Amino acid sequence: MSLDVDFRFQAPDARAPGAFAVPRDGRVPLTRPIVHVLDRRDPEVAAALGAVVLPRPERDLLAGIHHADRRAELTERRAALRLAVGAAIGLAPPLVPLERGPVGEPLVTGLGLHVSASSRGHRLAVGLWNRPIGVDVEAPIAEAALPRTRMHAREIAAVDAAAPAERAITAALVWAAKEAVWKAAVMPVSRDPRGFAAAVDALGQVTVADPDHPAVSGIARWLPELEGAVAVVVSI
Template identity: 35%
Template sequence: MPTSPVLTVPSLFSPASPPARPRTPSVWVADAGREGHRATRLARTVLDDAELERAAAFRDEEARLAYVLAHVALRQLVAAAVGREPRALRLERDPCPGCGGPHGRPSVTGGAVHFSLSHSGPMVLLALSSTPVGADIERLPGPRTVADVTRMLHPREAAELRALDDTDSPLAFARVWTRKEAYLKGLGTGLSDDLSRDYLGTGEHPAPAPEGWSVTDVAAPDGFAAALAVRTPG
């Protein structure tokens, strides 16, 4: 049986700066337990005032480090791609394609690069692309969470999960959830959209994505699953 197409990505701080306006998706992963304190030392010269205030509000140390790492790295990577200083970037939200509200895809004012970030526990995932992109990483859930949330998915996905035992269902659930959330983040609707509408599959191989999109699994540490969704050119 052929192996599933999985994107293997380097550590966040290992590659050189990304090329300006990347033509293909660039993806990074990082562990806040290893790299969060380094990001914290950079925070005051990289993050804006609102991000610094948000970081200071976290009571959980792991969550704070993951937030700081994700946003410091995002600003560094986007700034390198568009040729600006990290703290000078103006990050905003595009209009939601569903309701028009200011909670669509995140974007950089005047920039021709698209990006997405996600963090779960200590793990951070970031993606840059020349077309709309969504990225998601999640810690594997417990069987109770799987049972509670399965009903929200596509009927075929729900049936696949119910056919598995408690040993196999957390990974299968995390696969479909990250694929689905990455795709919805790429669309700009996020989880406000109908999770049961599109079938992306729970198995080792992602199901074909909706027309105009590519959805790929991303290599993640043990105990996590991750996925990337990219709008295909044209």
């Protein structure tokens, strides 16, 4: 059965009431994964993200990134995370209990909520779910840029088997799926990415071949309006 994802293509509205009342046990009762897919070129998206005031520690950390475009991209990614969680529970973005994990991954404390975020140029995606979730966005990947040394042989074969005109899109879908699987499974940095194979079928369903891997369910889609691929994978 394919993963049922609530895709949203507008910036979260932090001014709106929370969609969920947080129960006494502190867990946010989502009924399905929520994934915000945003185009940073959209003036409304840029305005919503630009209005978020990040806490001082996050601003200081981001200020240390010397490349201006990369700093802006990561700043908006962090703002989107705070907006998405805040909109779900009716909390102002600066008050969202968002921390950094051991390898820099975003963590929400005290709400039983898992989050994931990804950005690639103007493409930005943020996912929320009650179980580990991985979200990734990718631009078309040209043959020369394909990270073959980090891919399983089955993944390379899937890309090579695609028609030449579709190969860059297929590569983006496969790589987005692989990255999303990695995040959802909370794999250690030391894990060899060639040790597991992510696959995307004709319907966009993501599967993974790895005997040591926890069960996952996922979906990958090519979004022409975003000129990119988005993959969502959750632990089941």
